[in-house]
Amino acid sequence: MSCQETRELIHGYLDGELDLVKSMEIEEHLKDCHVCTQTSKGIRSLRSAIGDTALRFEPPANLERRLRSALHRESEPGPKRMILRWRWIAAGMSLVAAVFVIWAVAGIFGRQSTGDLVAQEIVSSHVRSLMADHLTDVPSSDQHTVKPWFNGKLDFSPPVKDLSQQGFSLNGGRLDYIGNRPVAALVYQRRQHSINLFVWPSTEVPSVNEKASVHQGYNLIRWTNAGMTYWVVSDLNLAELQQFVQLLQEQSQARLS
Amino acid sequence: MTAAYNLARWLVHNEADAEDIVQEAYLRAFKFFSGYYGGDTRAWLLTIVRNTSYTWLQKNRALRLADPIEDKLDEVGLDFADPEILLLQSVDSQIVRHALQELPVEFREVVVLREMEGLSYREIANIVDIPIGTVMSRLKRGRKRLHALLANRMGKEASIELPGNTRIDSRLSRR
Numbered sequence: 001m002s003c004q005e006t007r008e009l010i011h012g013y014l015d016g017e018l019d020l021v022k023s024m025e026i027e028e029h030l031k032d033c034h035v036c037t038q039t040s041k042g043i044r045s046l047r048s049a050i051g052d053t054a055l056r057f058e059p060p061a062n063l064e065r066r067l068r069s070a071l072h073r074e075s076e077p078g079p080k081r082m083i084l085r086w087r088w089i090a091a092g093m094s095l096v097a098a099v100f101v102i103w104a105v106a107g108i109f110g111r112q113s114t115g116d117l118v119a120q121e122i123v124s125s126h127v128r129s130l131m132a133d134h135l136t137d138v139p140s141s142d143q144h145t146v147k148p149w150f151n152g153k154l155d156f157s158p159p160v161k162d163l164s165q166q167g168f169s170l171n172g173g174r175l176d177y178i179g180n181r182p183v184a185a186l187v188y189q190r191r192q193h194s195i196n197l198f199v200w201p202s203t204e205v206p207s208v209n210e211k212a213s214v215h216q217g218y219n220l221i222r223w224t225n226a227g228m229t230y231w232v233v234s235d236l237n238l239a240e241l242q243q244f245v246q247l248l249q250e251q252s253q254a255r256l257s
Numbered sequence: 258m259t260a261a262y263n264l265a266r267w268l269v270h271n272e273a274d275a276e277d278i279v280q281e282a283y284l285r286a287f288k289f290f291s292g293y294y295g296g297d298t299r300a301w302l303l304t305i306v307r308n309t310s311y312t313w314l315q316k317n318r319a320l321r322l323a324d325p326i327e328d329k330l331d332e333v334g335l336d337f338a339d340p341e342i343l344l345l346q347s348v349d350s351q352i353v354r355h356a357l358q359e360l361p362v363e364f365r366e367v368v369v370l371r372e373m374e375g376l377s378y379r380e381i382a383n384i385v386d387i388p389i390g391t392v393m394s395r396l397k398r399g400r401k402r403l404h405a406l407l408a409n410r411m412g413k414e415a416s417i418e419l420p421g422n423t424r425i426d427s428r429l430s431r432r
Binding site for chain 2: 015052
């Protein structure tokens with residue numbers, strides 16, 4: 001750094017307002033330059049002279065009392081202020097009412113949007129798994145290979161069903177992350193269509209009735225069963241996807257009975 | 258409140274007026290609390306004190322900003338490297354006070370906010386409503402002028418007290 005630049009920036013340096021790089025450059029320069037070092041010393045001594053506490057003007061003892069009484073007078077409810085005050089109270093109350101309405105409405109829609117949020121995550125995860133060519137962590141069509149693979153990776157054991165005889169072949173499983181928790185993703189295939197089945201322990205009220213929806217052209221179906229939440233997503237047509245869900249539900253029924 | 262009073266007192270040079278300004282600033286702050294958008298309350302109050310002081314200065318035709326012609330002098334004149342400045346360590350705070358009072362108000366305010374209140378460039382920039390770069394250049398010019406004023410005063414004083422170079426020695430030994 002040149003003397004010219006140093007002279008420009010030395011005040012910022014001494015005030016501790018420069019970034020690390022510039023500060024170090026100035027320090028380097030000061031090591032070698034006597035004139036700039038003198039300048040720096042000069043500014044330092046000037047600063048300490050001005051920073052001398054003797055130069056401060058202390059407020060007179062009565063000022064604080066004076067301010068207190070002035071502020072008190074200001075907040076005193078005179079007749080004119082009374083009206084103003086009522087207006088404020090009215091404004092305040094309508095504000096409270098408005099906030100309550102917003103809160104109530106947000107509560108109703110908020111509950112829906114949690115589901116929407118999860119659906120969005122499910123679709124994103126499905127798309128990502130296809131794009132990154134990362135459908136499976138454990139590629140296997142054997143349910144007895146896929147199911148144990150999740151042991152130690154999740155705090156639950158997802159039910160894994162083989163539906164290859166019905167035309168839905170199991171391709172494997174992988175770990176995924178939905179709604180702030182790790183979940184199991186099981187990958188099935190129907191002709192050229194990949195199906196992602198997400199499973200995690202349910203926190204919702206159980207409902208065997210499945211709910212179908214469409215997001216970005218993908219069909220989604222969700223349901224809960226035996227304490228597990230299921231989401232299935234695919235570009236497969238809805239009828240066949242519903243058939244897939246039906247088969248899964250029948251399989252778990254069969255196992256229970 | 259001490260910072261508010263100190264700033265007002267440095268800007269208007271007068272005890273009674275400084276008190277009035279602080280009171281007015283507090284009342285304004287109280288009334289327009291809705292204009293407060295978070296952040297440092299002290300900096301916010303100082304902004305109001307500063308603006309109230311400026312209004313007062315304008316009303317009393319006491320607002321003396323730096324003469325644009327003088328600006329050119331900032332580029333020349335005494336440099337900090339002058340050995341004279343080392344004497345400042347022993348300089349009487351009364352002399353510094355007078356020199357600071359002579360400084361044009363736009364330099365005085367940044368020097369007071371920086372050296373006495375220890376505010377950052379950003380805080381000063383917000384209070385005075387100028388860019389941060391301008392804060393640095395005003396500090397630089399303010400300090401340079403102060404240095405020149407001090408050297409000048411000390412030179413004058415010394416010429417009365419002591420002749421020639423003995424001045425430096427006597428001052429250094431006094432410390």
